[in-house]
Amino acid sequence: MYKTTGFISFVFRRVSGLALVIYLFMHMLVIGSVNGGPEAFNARMAMMQTPIFRFFEVALLAAVVYHAFDGIRLLIVHWFNVTQYRTSLFYAMFVMFVIVTLVGGVPIILFALEGH
Amino acid sequence: MRVFVLQRVTAVALVVFLTLHMIVVHYPPGHLDFSRVMVRLANPVWKVIDILFLLSVLVHALAGAYAVLIDAERIMPYKRILAWGAIALGVVAFIYGTITIINFKVLV
Amino acid sequence: MSQAQNTGQVMKAVIRIQRFNPDVDRKPYLADYPLDITDDTTLLDALETIKNELDGSLTFRRSCRHAICGSCAMNINGKNTLVCNRRVKAFLDGKGRVTIRPLPYLPIIKDLVVDRSAFWEQYLRVKPWLIPPASYNENQAPNSEFRVMPEEVAALKNAETCIMCGACYSACSVVGMNKKYIGPHALLKSFLRVMDPRDSAPAERLENVGGDDGVFRCHTIFNCIDVCPKGLNPTQAIETLRKLAQKRRDFEAARVERQKTLEADHV
Numbered sequence: 001m002y003k004t005t006g007f008i009s010f011v012f013r014r015v016s017g018l019a020l021v022i023y024l025f026m027h028m029l030v031i032g033s034v035n036g037g038p039e040a041f042n043a044r045m046a047m048m049q050t051p052i053f054r055f056f057e058v059a060l061l062a063a064v065v066y067h068a069f070d071g072i073r074l075l076i077v078h079w080f081n082v083t084q085y086r087t088s089l090f091y092a093m094f095v096m097f098v099i100v101t102l103v104g105g106v107p108i109i110l111f112a113l114e115g116h
Numbered sequence: 117m118r119v120f121v122l123q124r125v126t127a128v129a130l131v132v133f134l135t136l137h138m139i140v141v142h143y144p145p146g147h148l149d150f151s152r153v154m155v156r157l158a159n160p161v162w163k164v165i166d167i168l169f170l171l172s173v174l175v176h177a178l179a180g181a182y183a184v185l186i187d188a189e190r191i192m193p194y195k196r197i198l199a200w201g202a203i204a205l206g207v208v209a210f211i212y213g214t215i216t217i218i219n220f221k222v223l224v
Numbered sequence: 225m226s227q228a229q230n231t232g233q234v235m236k237a238v239i240r241i242q243r244f245n246p247d248v249d250r251k252p253y254l255a256d257y258p259l260d261i262t263d264d265t266t267l268l269d270a271l272e273t274i275k276n277e278l279d280g281s282l283t284f285r286r287s288c289r290h291a292i293c294g295s296c297a298m299n300i301n302g303k304n305t306l307v308c309n310r311r312v313k314a315f316l317d318g319k320g321r322v323t324i325r326p327l328p329y330l331p332i333i334k335d336l337v338v339d340r341s342a343f344w345e346q347y348l349r350v351k352p353w354l355i356p357p358a359s360y361n362e363n364q365a366p367n368s369e370f371r372v373m374p375e376e377v378a379a380l381k382n383a384e385t386c387i388m389c390g391a392c393y394s395a396c397s398v399v400g401m402n403k404k405y406i407g408p409h410a411l412l413k414s415f416l417r418v419m420d421p422r423d424s425a426p427a428e429r430l431e432n433v434g435g436d437d438g439v440f441r442c443h444t445i446f447n448c449i450d451v452c453p454k455g456l457n458p459t460q461a462i463e464t465l466r467k468l469a470q471k472r473r474d475f476e477a478a479r480v481e482r483q484k485t486l487e488a489d490h491v
Contacts, residue, residue: 002302006446007397013443014184021177028209032216064134071127074444078124078467083460086446104138117469120440186436187443189402195436 005090013070016063023060054112058105065100069093119179126176133169157220170213178202232263235320237312239270241282242325244332252332254323255279267307267315267324268296271336284336291453294389298336299325304391304451327394343393346407350414350433355425357483370422371489382457383416392448392458398441405441406433408448408458415461418468418475421486426468427476434469 030048034041073093076082082089140156156162182202186195237259244252257274268286275282284307287293291309298307301315301323315322330338360366392408393399399407406414414433418426433439439462448458468475 002395002397002445002447002450004445004447004450006444006450010397010443010445017180018184021181024173024177025209028213028216032212034216034219061138064138068131068134072131075124075127077444077459078463081460081463083446083449083457083463086449086459117434117440119436120466121470187398187401187441189404192402192404192437 005087009070009073009090009093012066016067016070019063020060020067023063051112054108057108058101061104061108062097062101065104066097069097069100119183122175123179123183126172126179129168129172130176133165133172136165137169154220157217163217163220166217167214170217171210174206174209174213178206234260234262235313237261237270237316238319238321239274239312240321240323241271241274241336242323243282243335245281245334246332256321261312263311263313265312267298267300267310267312267322270312271307271324282336283334292387294387297327297389297391297394297453299328299394304328304395306389306391306453309453327390329394329396329400330390338394340390342403343390343407343409346393346405347388347410347413349406350410350417350429351425352410352413352417354417354420354423356422357424357487359487370486372421372486376419376421379419380416382461383412383419385454386412386416386456387454389453391451391453395447395451397445397447398443402437402441404437406438408442408462411439411442411465412456412458412461415465418465421479421482424479424483426479427472430465430469430472430475433465434472439465439469 030044031041033044070093073089076089077086141153157166179202182195182198185198186192191198239257239259240254241257242252243249243255257278259270259273259278261270268289271282271284271286275284284296284298286296286308288295289308291306294306296307297304300307300310301317304327307324312322324336326332326336326338330340330342333339357370386409388409390409392412396405396408398405411433414429417423418429423429442459442462444459444463446459449456449460452458
């Protein structure tokens, strides 16, 4: 087993990708409750505003952001001949992922802590 | 090759759509309800953008899941069945999602 | 001992080797062999010493000792490399120990010898030989060579010096999951032929490697670059093949034109 940055990014990419596929279909079903009328939708949305869902929201954000930056890294590798910078690229991508997740995730947590 | 190209094209589209989606729908992180979504979706341009977003995300998700599955040597011989299954699931989900997006027109 | 003092200081090392004899053992196990080494002792020297002095049943492949035959690729401390040109000292951990295992993902025949038939089967799939221009007559010796431009030769530098050691193939996580994948070694060879202006079947090659089990199965994990003992770059070759596979008709047409000038030069 190779614990190189390439392998680690590959495993994270898979896991986040599969999690997002499952989330996508759940998301579509939840939003689809609008077909039952606005009341059904608002009731379902209120259900999603509990603290446990806030935690899932941050996890979801992390998965999306990681998957996106990893994908951008792969596109860069595909379009430009930059394989010799593969490790630096991975770390740059990872730093971007952490920053964006914090910028997006902290407000969600703060908002939840304020008791909304 | 087709799966790969689709995956890369939708990946680029998703970077744009998803950024837009996150900013428009979820920030500021307030109480999300029907009226707020409706104000935005009253504009037909947003409906078109959301349907295109739905299409890319479905293609990307199903192509990705397909690629993950046929990585396994034992599953690879059944890739035709898997591909058709993914297409069928995608079509059903796309129709369902499009109906959902269009249904956001009801005024409260 | 006196000879050892001439080449450097003698130190203690423990060579930990994964042993497996299919006639006796149910599972592979690790065995430790304490050894005196110097600065210059290579991993292959250590294996030879163990085989000659400590345990004659130890089995491994080796031939040239010059990192050119590609026989002795093994997994050292979790990373594939050749054992003949690497010094033991560089691999010792804090406890003075180095672990040698056979190449991963391949069936073990005995000790450090693995069954590489999957590796060669995939290699043959890409037709690793050059398909010469139509004017080339194999029954008649040519009067001159096909002259290739310096920049065309430069484009091949990532692929030319492959010694077929199998380090990249058995480091590839995709190969670990799926032996139907062509593999970095064969895709690198295909790249070498596709980019060669003397080769007259690039479209056929690109179609061959452009499927689900070829360049589009690669997940850009970079293990092949990390382990290549010759410093080659299979991932870049695969990315190039991916781009060319999407426009293989144009590429073939350009090759036909190029070969016309190639044959005009060739008398």
